[in-house]
Amino acid sequence: MKAAGARRPFWKELPLLIVVALVLALLIKTFLVQAFSIPSESMQNTLQPGDRVLVDKLTPWFGSKPERGEVVVFHDPGHWMKDQPTPEPGVVQKVLGFVGLMPSAGEKDLIKRVVGVAGDTVECKGAGPLTVNGKPLDEPYVFPGNVPCSTNPDAHFKVTVPKDRLWVMGDHRQDSQDSRYHQDEDDKGFVPVDDVVGRAIVVAWPLDHWDTLPVPATFSQKGIGNAAAAPAAVAFIGAVPLVMVRRRLQLARNGLAAPVSGEDGLLPVVR
Numbered sequence: 001m002k003a004a005g006a007r008r009p010f011w012k013e014l015p016l017l018i019v020v021a022l023v024l025a026l027l028i029k030t031f032l033v034q035a036f037s038i039p040s041e042s043m044q045n046t047l048q049p050g051d052r053v054l055v056d057k058l059t060p061w062f063g064s065k066p067e068r069g070e071v072v073v074f075h076d077p078g079h080w081m082k083d084q085p086t087p088e089p090g091v092v093q094k095v096l097g098f099v100g101l102m103p104s105a106g107e108k109d110l111i112k113r114v115v116g117v118a119g120d121t122v123e124c125k126g127a128g129p130l131t132v133n134g135k136p137l138d139e140p141y142v143f144p145g146n147v148p149c150s151t152n153p154d155a156h157f158k159v160t161v162p163k164d165r166l167w168v169m170g171d172h173r174q175d176s177q178d179s180r181y182h183q184d185e186d187d188k189g190f191v192p193v194d195d196v197v198g199r200a201i202v203v204a205w206p207l208d209h210w211d212t213l214p215v216p217a218t219f220s221q222k223g224i225g226n227a228a229a230a231p232a233a234v235a236f237i238g239a240v241p242l243v244m245v246r247r248r249l250q251l252a253r254n255g256l257a258a259p260v261s262g263e264d265g266l267l268p269v270v271r
Contacts (some may be wrong), residue, residue, distance in 0.1 A: 034054070112179075157180055
């Protein structure tokens with residue numbers, strides 16, 4: 001007779017533990033974070049080829065949208081990667097990629113830095129600097145020896161980012177096929193917000209490259225985010241005289257005397 005409370009052998013519990021671990025990994029990949037591998041030099045020196053980054057997939061579920069300065073992973077918005085063959089993954093990589101323990105080799109995803117969000121005017125002239133809403137950016141993260149813009153006239157631009165779109169650029173400015181080089185495609189180089197997988201928050205591997213990926217201070221400079229606020233302020237100022245005129249006309253129609261002092265917020269009126 002088996003003793004009460006006797007534990008099952010570990011080898012019998014191992015399959016169940018593996019299944020539970022894989023299910024948890026799948027849930028984490030789907031709703032929390034996912035690992036991605038950096039395949040190219042386009043984000044040097046912030047990210048090196050072979051680095052593994054962890055991407056936050058949780059906050060978008062709560063309505064968070066990409067902000068200026070964030071490094072984001074996004075699905076190919078059109079044909080950005082049409083000339084880059086996708087390697088055929090092995091069985092092990094397919095399984096581990098599915099649950100998020102390894103990057104999925106079959107996915108065509110890109111990683112770039114957001115430099116413009118909806119309503120922003122982003123401009124590059126000559127070698128730079130890159131400007132957002134008229135504010136020049138201080139970009140120490142740009143690859144050493146690169147200029148912030150380009151000496152190539154084809155890479156010069158001035159764009160206004162449409163609603164629900166992003167303008168993205170690589171930190172290795174002279175080795176990044178980013179928004180600048182896709183302006184003749186359907187999306188005009190803009191990345192749909194819905195194509196964003198999430199924000200890269202940590203370089204997790206190799207260990208000697210471990211680092212966080214914060215938003216650079218230059219994107220917090222005063223006035224850089226006033227592009228959308230300025231038209232609203234102008235509209236408010238323009239509406240004040242109209243409200244005053246409408247108030248006076250109503251008083252006249254009702255046979256009431258106009259105020260003779262500024263006690264209700266209106267200027268005195270001479271009849």
